[in-house]
Amino acid sequence: MSNGRVIVIxxxxxxxxxxxxxxxxGMALAAMGEKIALIDADIGLRNLDLILGLENRIVYxxxxxxxxxxxxxQALIKDKRMPNLVLLxxxxxxxxxxxxxxxxxxxxxxxxxxxxxYILIDCPAGIEQGFRNATAGATEAIIVTNPEVxxxxxxxxxxxxxxxxxxxxxxxxxxxxxxxxxxxxxxxxVEDVQEILSIPLLGIVPDDxxxxxxxxxxxxxxxxxxARAGQAYRNIARRIKGEEVPxxxxxxxxxxxxxxxxxxxxR
Amino acid sequence: xxxxxxxxxxDGGLTSTLEAATxxxxxxxxxxxxxxxxxxxxRFKGWRxxxxxxxxxxxxxxxxxxxxxxxxxxxxxxxxxxxCTLDLxxxxxxxxxxxxxxxxxAADFDLAVVGVISSDEPTRQLALRRGIExxxxxxxxxxxxxxxxxxxxxxxxxxxxxxxMVVEAPGHLVVLGDVNAGAEVRAxxxxxxxxxxxxxxxxxxxxxxDARIQALNLRPTQLRIGDLIARAPDGGxxxxxxxxxxxxxxxxxxxxxxx
Numbered sequence: 001m002s003n004g005r006v007i008v009i010x011x012x013x014x015x016x017x018x019x020x021x022x023x024x025x026g027m028a029l030a031a032m033g034e035k036i037a038l039i040d041a042d043i044g045l046r047n048l049d050l051i052l053g054l055e056n057r058i059v060y061x062x063x064x065x066x067x068x069x070x071x072x073x074q075a076l077i078k079d080k081r082m083p084n085l086v087l088l089x090x091x092x093x094x095x096x097x098x099x100x101x102x103x104x105x106x107x108x109x110x111x112x113x114x115x116x117x118y119i120l121i122d123c124p125a126g127i128e129q130g131f132r133n134a135t136a137g138a139t140e141a142i143i144v145t146n147p148e149v150x151x152x153x154x155x156x157x158x159x160x161x162x163x164x165x166x167x168x169x170x171x172x173x174x175x176x177x178x179x180x181x182x183x184x185x186x187x188x189x190v191e192d193v194q195e196i197l198s199i200p201l202l203g204i205v206p207d208d209x210x211x212x213x214x215x216x217x218x219x220x221x222x223x224x225x226x227a228r229a230g231q232a233y234r235n236i237a238r239r240i241k242g243e244e245v246p247x248x249x250x251x252x253x254x255x256x257x258x259x260x261x262x263x264x265x266x267r
Numbered sequence: 268x269x270x271x272x273x274x275x276x277x278d279g280g281l282t283s284t285l286e287a288a289t290x291x292x293x294x295x296x297x298x299x300x301x302x303x304x305x306x307x308x309x310r311f312k313g314w315r316x317x318x319x320x321x322x323x324x325x326x327x328x329x330x331x332x333x334x335x336x337x338x339x340x341x342x343x344x345x346x347x348x349x350x351c352t353l354d355l356x357x358x359x360x361x362x363x364x365x366x367x368x369x370x371x372x373a374a375d376f377d378l379a380v381v382g383v384i385s386s387d388e389p390t391r392q393l394a395l396r397r398g399i400e401x402x403x404x405x406x407x408x409x410x411x412x413x414x415x416x417x418x419x420x421x422x423x424x425x426x427x428x429x430x431x432m433v434v435e436a437p438g439h440l441v442v443l444g445d446v447n448a449g450a451e452v453r454a455x456x457x458x459x460x461x462x463x464x465x466x467x468x469x470x471x472x473x474x475x476x477d478a479r480i481q482a483l484n485l486r487p488t489q490l491r492i493g494d495l496i497a498r499a500p501d502g503g504x505x506x507x508x509x510x511x512x513x514x515x516x517x518x519x520x521x522x523x524x525x526x
Contacts, residue, residue, distance in 0.1 A: 153430050153448060156430040156447050156448075156449065157429060157431040157449065159427075159429055160429035160430065160431055160432050161431075163429075195463075196445075196448075196465075198427055198444075
């Protein structure tokens with residue numbers, strides 16, 4: 001079959017940043033010229049369209065496609081900024097049982113036939129049917145977690161469930177890291193998280209206030225110049241494509257602001 | 268080694284980083300509630316990849332049977348399908364008594380009795396007539412014997428046991444990897460973890476207090492050996508040990524000592 005990549009973005013726990021990660025990685029990969037489709041598998045609690053700022057364009061959704069009320073192409077929403085990115089939105093009025101794993105696999109096959117090389121699936125929280133739907137057609141998985149025990153515990157459960165679904169070698173994104181809290185040992189470090197999960201690290205995204213603003217405006221943070229979280233997501237997108245990108249310097253403010261502080265202190 | 272701070276536990280000596288669980292903190296196995304005399308009515312031991320049930324000479328036959336069935340009923344899933352050997356000691360059993368026991372074990376607990384140990388010749392003959400191996404004494408493995416049969420079978424598992432997983436083994440269990448918090452490993456015999464044990468481990472699940480739990484890094488949520496429970500101290504784990512540790516039963520309590 002096609003040699004496209006189908007990547008599910010999952011976490012187990014809610015609120016760790018799956019949807020934000022899906023939106024930003026999708027944008028970043030599209031900015032690199034890839035033809036990409038995002039699937040919001042969180043039926044009943046759709047969010048990905050909000051974060052992408054595409055809510056007002058939704059006419060048909062994933063359930064309409066599955067139930068034959070429209071063609072797949074009619075439901076795909078082309079992004080206003082990135083013409084090679086489309087979103088297949090979730091239905092807001094239904095629930096997870098509206099779609100089954102076989103239908104998901106069929107949707108993915110159809111998208112690949114239409115030439116979408118990267119398909120990212122935004123997985124709902126939990127381990128029930130929504131999770132099974134979202135992972136059904138995926139060939140790779142990215143686990144998003146926060147450096148806190150409950151998120152890591154759930155991520156561990158998810159890694160186990162993915163293994164059972166034969167999705168081996170998931171990769172890890174540690175989101176919302178606050179380096180100064182790690183430094184004074186009030187937050188788990190990336191090393192602590194990795195020691196428990198023992199899966200390869202794909203990237204670290206620092207906690208960044210720019211995300212709050214970008215979420216509310218429907219403008220993914222990678223589109224903002226100078227946002228550190230945006231840079232982190234761009235780096236992760238490059239690693240997904242197979243480039244070797246070193247982890248960025250997460251020290252508060254990065255090199256330049258430290259330099260500035262140094263001078264300010266000298267005055 | 269003794270100046271290692273974590274070893275200076277309140278009860279002195281090279282003992283636990285784990286507090287013995289108090290009665291109110293005992294949350295699980297129902298089998299803990301069995302009265303003391305019932306516990307001694309029969310003895311269970313992981314043996315040859317299955318189960319060795321010993322009927323002590325000092326307990327009468329009826330008492331032993333009551334104890335046996337009650338404990339089996341409490342842990343039905345655990346026993347199911349296990350090959351089982353009965354050590355009857357010097358008892359002289361009526362043919363009906365032995366037949367009734369074998370039938371009940373097969374019918375109610377799906378337990379296949381594969382061997383009988385008895386110093387009483389007629390009892391051995393009874394067993395042989397039912398197609399069951401009979402020994403005069405607990406057989407000692409011989410060097411030329413079939414090794415796989417004589418050595419307790421261990422389940423060997425490579426990889427991380429993650430939150431939500433339960434791994435069981437009728438004999439010993441060896442994990443080459445971590446057992447994470449939220450996971451549970453259970454074995455009829457010993458548990459050895461070549462990695463960090465953060466979850467719950469239950470060795471000697473059939474009641475064998477000689478079983479042990481050993482790990483390169485022992486940081487469990489809870490340890491159980493036989494029907495004893497020890498839990499991690501409240502308020503966080505002590506610093507990591509520099510050497511592997513094992514949990515064993517001493518004086519009726521689970522103690523953690525350097526392996």
